[in-house]
Amino acid sequence: MTNNREHRIDEKLNSLPKPTMSSESKYTIHSILLKELHNESPTKRSRDSYKHVFINLAGITVFALLAFFIFNSIQGNNLLSSTNLEPSVNASISFQGSTYKLEDHAQFKGSYIGDNSTVGAILEGLPGAQSRKTFELQTKKPPYGLTINYGWQGQEKLTSSKYQEYWADKKRMILYNVTVLFMVIDNLDSIDVNLEPTADQMNQFQFTRTEIEALYGRNMNDYLSDSESWEHEVLPVIKSDSAIDEFYSTQ
Structure with missing residues (x-):
């Protein structure tokens, strides 16, 4: 019995007209959102941008330094090995x-x-x-x-x-x-x-x-x-x- 009653209530609710928003209401909401976005602190936006740029540059710099030290370490080892294996011909006569x-x-x-x-x-x-x-x-x-x-x-x-x-x-x-x-x-x-x-x-x-x-x-x-x-x-x-x-x- 109860189930039939709830079913009839749902049918009546579904048959009611859907609420709509007037063009004026839509425009008002849109204007408010734009205003809030416009009023956001430029300094904050700039700070955030610089923060992202700095983080990216720092990452690139660390990678470059790491590559530099690895390369020079390899070159240094090769040079030492070469020196040990092949003494300078200028040191003899x-x-x-x-x-x-x-x-x-x-x-x-x-x-x-x-x-x-x-x-x-x-x-x-x-x-x-x-x-x-x-x-x-x-x-x-x-x-x-x-x-x-x-x-x-x-x-x-x-x-x-x-x-x-x-x-x-x-x-x-x-x-x-x-x-x-x-x-x-x-x-x-x-x-x-x-x-x-x-x-x-x-x-x-x-x-x-x-x-x-x-x-x-x-x-x-x-x-x-x-x-x-x-x-x-x-x-x-x-x-x-x-x-x-x-x-x-x-x-």
Whole structure:
């Protein structure tokens, strides 16, 4: 019974006309909404806009910095690996197929001219060792000196022609040798180098520590603990034809 009554009430309600809104009412509501939107604080709108822009820029900046550090870290590791695996070719010099580096001579740092066996070992590690005949020490009083004699006569392993071929770049080889000798022998003041034939004056050379240090502009003992300066100050001079010619022109 109750259900029938509720059903009849629903039918009557549905049959009633739907409420409508006049055009004036619609316009009034529309105007109010526009006014409220217009009255919203421009500062607030601007602040919100800037906030969004700032957040976006901050995100981009953080991403860029992260990428930068990752890239440089990778590049740095590659550089270190490359350096460890491939030492700079400028740090060494070659004569007649043999390569010489600063490290080859470092063990003799602080040697003295009075130590005959040590001087002989130093000469064995320098260019021309296979044609070295004798060496003499002058240790009675300063200045202390060293005389080195190179030649082929009486040596089975070198003929005259091979000897001449080996010493074709004699000025460069001898300059390298005396540079190392002054560097590792602390109290060495002068060096005489004689190449056979002794009658040829061009095959006799004399050097002093003073002129060798003037050539490089530094105390020679410093280079053993400064490989970078050895690479950038000493070897470029020895490898330069013009520097070699200029140095020997004053001999």
